[in-house]
Amino acid sequence: MPHPQPSLRRELTLTNGTAIVVANMIGAGIFGTTGFLAGDLGKPSLVLGIWLAGALVALAGCLCYAELAINLPRSGGEYVYLREAWGPAWGFLSGWISFFAGFAAPIAASALLFSEYLAHFFPALSPRSPAGMLSTSSRWIHTGNGHLLAVGVVAVFAVTNILGVRFAGKIQNVLTGLKVGVLGAFLVLAFLMGKGSVAHFSAEAVRTSHHSLGGQCAVSLVFVMFAYSGWNAATYVAEEMKSPERTLPASLVAGTLIVAVFYLALNAAFIYAMPLEAMKGIERIGGAAAEALFGGKGGDFFSGVMSVGLLSTVSAMVIVGPRVYYAMAQDGCFFRGAARVHPRWRTPIQAILWQSAATAVMILTGSFESLLYYIGFALVLFAALAVAGMVRLRNRPAWKRLGAVSWGYPVAPAVFIGASVWMLCYTMALRPKESFLGLLTMAGGALVYRWFFRRRAGA
Numbered sequence: 001m002p003h004p005q006p007s008l009r010r011e012l013t014l015t016n017g018t019a020i021v022v023a024n025m026i027g028a029g030i031f032g033t034t035g036f037l038a039g040d041l042g043k044p045s046l047v048l049g050i051w052l053a054g055a056l057v058a059l060a061g062c063l064c065y066a067e068l069a070i071n072l073p074r075s076g077g078e079y080v081y082l083r084e085a086w087g088p089a090w091g092f093l094s095g096w097i098s099f100f101a102g103f104a105a106p107i108a109a110s111a112l113l114f115s116e117y118l119a120h121f122f123p124a125l126s127p128r129s130p131a132g133m134l135s136t137s138s139r140w141i142h143t144g145n146g147h148l149l150a151v152g153v154v155a156v157f158a159v160t161n162i163l164g165v166r167f168a169g170k171i172q173n174v175l176t177g178l179k180v181g182v183l184g185a186f187l188v189l190a191f192l193m194g195k196g197s198v199a200h201f202s203a204e205a206v207r208t209s210h211h212s213l214g215g216q217c218a219v220s221l222v223f224v225m226f227a228y229s230g231w232n233a234a235t236y237v238a239e240e241m242k243s244p245e246r247t248l249p250a251s252l253v254a255g256t257l258i259v260a261v262f263y264l265a266l267n268a269a270f271i272y273a274m275p276l277e278a279m280k281g282i283e284r285i286g287g288a289a290a291e292a293l294f295g296g297k298g299g300d301f302f303s304g305v306m307s308v309g310l311l312s313t314v315s316a317m318v319i320v321g322p323r324v325y326y327a328m329a330q331d332g333c334f335f336r337g338a339a340r341v342h343p344r345w346r347t348p349i350q351a352i353l354w355q356s357a358a359t360a361v362m363i364l365t366g367s368f369e370s371l372l373y374y375i376g377f378a379l380v381l382f383a384a385l386a387v388a389g390m391v392r393l394r395n396r397p398a399w400k401r402l403g404a405v406s407w408g409y410p411v412a413p414a415v416f417i418g419a420s421v422w423m424l425c426y427t428m429a430l431r432p433k434e435s436f437l438g439l440l441t442m443a444g445g446a447l448v449y450r451w452f453f454r455r456r457a458g459a
Contacts, residue, residue, distance in 0.1 A: 012240045014247040014254075016169045019176040020316050021230060021255025026179060027313025028110040029227020030263055031117070031306055032368060034270050035282035036223060039208035040216050044201045044271050050217060051267050053419075054224035055260035060415040062231045062256040064387045066249035067402035071393070073244035077232055078386045079324050079333075085389025088333055089449055094382045095328040096445030101378035101438065103321030103355055106229065108362035109371040110313045111153050115146035116284050116368070117307035121300070125149055127368070141364050150363045153311065157318040158356040164345045165240055168319050175312035180262075182305040186290065187265050194293030196272035205276035211430050218426035222376035225423070227263065229379050230316070231256040240323070249402065269293075283368060322351035333453050373434035377427050378441065384420035387413050 012020075037047050065081075074080045078098065083091025112127050119126035127146035161168045190196065209216045231252065241247050266286075270279065273289035282288050286306045291299030322338070326348040329339030337350040362371065391413050393399060405412050428435040 010240055010242050012165065012169055012247075013242055014250055016173065017241055017247055017251030018255045018258075019169075019173050020320060021251055022180065022258055023172060023176040023230075023312045023316035025228060025230035025255065025259040026183070026262060027227075027230075027310055028106065028113045028368075029223070029229070029372075030266055031286045031310060032109075032113045032283045033223045033227055033285075033372065034267055035279050035285045035288075036369065037220055038205055038276040039280035040220050041209075041213075042205045042207040042276065044203070044276060046213075046217070047271065047276065048264065048267055050220050050224050051263050054221060054228050055263065057221075057225065057416055057419045058228040058231045059253075059256055059260065060412045060419075061383055061387060062252050063402065063404050063412045064390045064416060065232045066252045067400070067405050068386065068390050068393075069248040069252065070245050070402065071400050073241075073248060074327060077324055078382055079328055081386045081389050082382070083331070083333070085392050086385065088331070089446075089454070090385065091331075092328065092333045092449045092453060093442060093445045094385070095324050095334060096448070097378050097382050097438075097441060098321065098324045099355065099358065100441050101375050102229075102324075102382075103317050104358040105362050105371050105375045106226075107154060107314055107317045107321075107355075107359045108150070109368055109375070110310050110317070111150035111359070111363060112146065112368050112371075113283065114153060114307050114310040114314070115149045117287055117303055117310065118149070119146065120284065120287050120303045143364065147363055151360045153314060154318070154356050154359050154363070157311075157315050158352050160315070161318050161322070161352050162342065162345060162347055162349050165319070165347060168315070172312070172315050172319060175308065175315055178305070179309035179312045180258075182302070183262060183266065183309070186302055187262075187269055190269040190272060190289075190293050194269075194273060195295070196269075196274075196293055198272065200271050200273075200275045203275040203277070205280055208280060215426045215430055218423050219430050221419070222380060222423050222427050223372055225380055226372050226376040228256075228259070229375070231259070232383070253404075318352070318355070321355045322348045325351040325354070333449075370434060373427070373431050374437050377424065377431070377435050378438040380420050380423050380427075381438070384417050384424075387416045387420075 034047065037050065041047055041050065068081045072080050072084060079091050079095040082094045115125050115127050125146045127142065127144055127150070157168075160171060211219070241251075270285055270289045273292040278292075279285060279288065284303070287299060287303035290302035290306075293299075294302070325334050325338035326341075328334035329336055329351075338348060338354065340350050341347065342349045390405075391410065394401065
């Protein structure tokens with residue numbers, strides 16, 4: 001008689017769920033995108049305004065996801081929601097996109113930026129430094145010291161996650177607490193003791209973008225939404241949360257609000273530290289702002305701690321991502337091995353290993369900026385489909401309606417879907433290469449589904 005398949009344990013609390021949301025959100029986006037926004041937008045008011053707009057869009061999506069979560073409290077996030085609303089084919093595609101653009105690419109971007117921050121102390125670790133490059137026969141593969149360090153970081157967290165979600169959750173709480181605490185200290189000290197200037201808030205920069213301001217705002221919002229991506233993170237570990245009907249919505253809303261306040265305050269601190277003209281094109285914007293505010297030693301300290309903050313982001317996404325493929329495989333909508341749970345550690349070991357391997361490939365073949373556009377395009381599209389699915393599912397007789405969504409309905413879904421359509425249209429027009437890669441990933445997923453999973457998923 002075969003032994004029953006071990007299941008996931010419900011061990012994550014409200015604190016764990018909120019920490020996962022915060023850790024997924026505060027990472028490569030806030031630590032590495034404002035320098036690009038400075039050149040693209042050229043005005044401090046527009047830079048701050050685009051982060052505020054992103055917060056409102058993320059909160060609208062968060063409320064819709066919270067309603068989905070209390071009705072469908074399963075691990076898997078968008079996969080579960082799109083499967084329920086639009087059918088198994090769309091559920092598979094959402095999981096397929098999550099594998100590449102939702103987790104592997106963001107983990108790769110965060111790990112690469114971690115190497116960039118450490119390069120402040122060890123320049124050869126910069127992914128852009130030719131001094132750290134190893135010889136390779138292909139110009140498509142990057143084998144520098146920074147790239148290899150990034151791969152090593154992912155491997156460490158993969159092993160940690162395999163050893164058990166409770167252990168990984170404890171590490172996640174510590175890293176997230178450290179990140180939030182130090183960023184809070186940075187904000188307080190920036191305005192009390194930092195060598196900044198309020199004049200920077202009225203100092204404009206020469207725009208580096210040749211696109212119209214309206215179109216560029218839409219594309220820049222994709223950058224910002226990448227930074228806010230993670231507001232839905234707790235939905236991916238629903239089956240491992242205690243009382244998910246109560247803790248999931250609370251985790252989503254609390255984490256999103258905490259991060260929105262941090263993002264606006266951090267960008268104000270960056271502008272207070274440096275005029276936009278000086279920050280144009282800087283990836284390591286947090287470290288550069290710390291140096292401008294506190295001098296060499298203060299900059300060293302905060303650069304080091306911000307690099308640790310990026311480790312928190314890598315850790316959180318390594319925890320969350322494999323649960324999507326686990327849920328898909330359980331439904332016969334992904335390779336069966338992804339549903340395999342280790343009998344001792346009770347973690348989806350094959351899903352963790354597959355995601356880590358895909359992340360390593362992206363680290364060795366991609367760049368930070370190209371990954372951001374690729375991620376943003378794909379994630380915005382499928383998050384909009386999930387929110388549209390909530391509108392469709394709301395008509396079910398037994399559907400539990402969240403009060404915050406019902407108030408002013410359909411404002412929340414309309415804001416999210418409308419902003420998503422605006423971003424997608426302009427991204428396809430102004431960043432066709434990254435948009436094409438996103439659509440190509442979808443097309444590949446559709447073919448894989450048709451050839452391998454259509455009959456098994458019951459479509």
